[in-house]
Amino acid sequence: MAYENLLRSVEESAGERERELRSKAQKQAEEIRAKAKKQAEEIQQTAIRESERSALTERNKMLYLAKGEIKEQELKGREKTFRAAFDGAKQQLALLREDPEYPKVFERLATEAVSAMGEVSFIVHVDKRDLELSKKTLAAMGIRCEIHPDLECAGGLVVSSPDGLVTLSNTIESRLERTDESRKLEIYAILSGE
Template identity: 60%
Template sequence: MAYENLLKSVEESATERERELREKARVAIDEIKAQTRKQAEEIQQSYLSGAEKSAGVEKNKLLYLTKGENKELIITIKEKIFSSAFHEAGQQLSAVREHPGYPAIFEKLVHEAIGAVGEDRFSVHIDKRDEDLLRKTLSAMRVSCEVVTDLECAGGLVVSSPDGAVVISNTIESRLERAQERKRHEIYSVLFGG
């Protein structure tokens, strides 16, 4: 019987030891599972965070590019408005010769140009349509010069020294161009708000 008790005791001891080992193994497995879940969550969070940062960077990049494209488009539109305004002014001024006040305007242009040339001898270049008006104006001013009808313009004249070193352009088109350059900053300030 002692032998049977010994076997029974060994068996019970082995069963108890097996239960303890199984319990330790279950606890270890549960700990490993918990650590694995935690690591998986950390990795997932890291990937999500990285993806969010990448998406944020991409979003900011697209916003920046879109704002740049919008600014460029606005500048282009405002430039078209500016050019259109001066084109329309040019169209309106192309008929200035038909206006009853044109002789007075032409006389003023002649006085300005001849006064600016600063030479005793000079040539006046005009559109053929203004030849009679120029001759009357020069006669009233008691000025003698060479008259050349080689321009095609809306009105006005070009005065030059004999050697061509001094050239004063006082045509409707050149005055509009100068006005456009002078007014560009002012008009752009209104158009661009600055």
């Protein structure tokens, strides 16, 4: 019996040892699963954060590009409106010569141009349609000079030194061009409501 008791004791001891090993293995397996689950969750959260960051970056990029396109379209619209306004002004000014007030306008343009030349002798260049008006206006101002009807313009005149080194243009077109550049920012501000 001692042999049987020894065998039973060894079997019980082996069974207990097996249960302990199984329990320990099961605990280790659960710990590994829990750790793996935790790592998987961390990896998933990291991936989600990176995806959110990437989506936010892409969204901001798209917004920036869209705002740029909107500004570009806005500028094109302003430029188109600006051009239309100046083209309209040019069309109206092309008819200025028919206006009964044109002789007064011509006189003001001539006074500005002549006074800018000072005491230097000069030549006046006009459109042939303004030849008689320029003679009459300059005579009334007490100015004696050569008048050359060699321009094509909507009105006004060009005054130059005899050698052509100094030239002052005071035509309707030149004034409109100067206004175009100097008033562009003001008009853009008005068009944009700023």
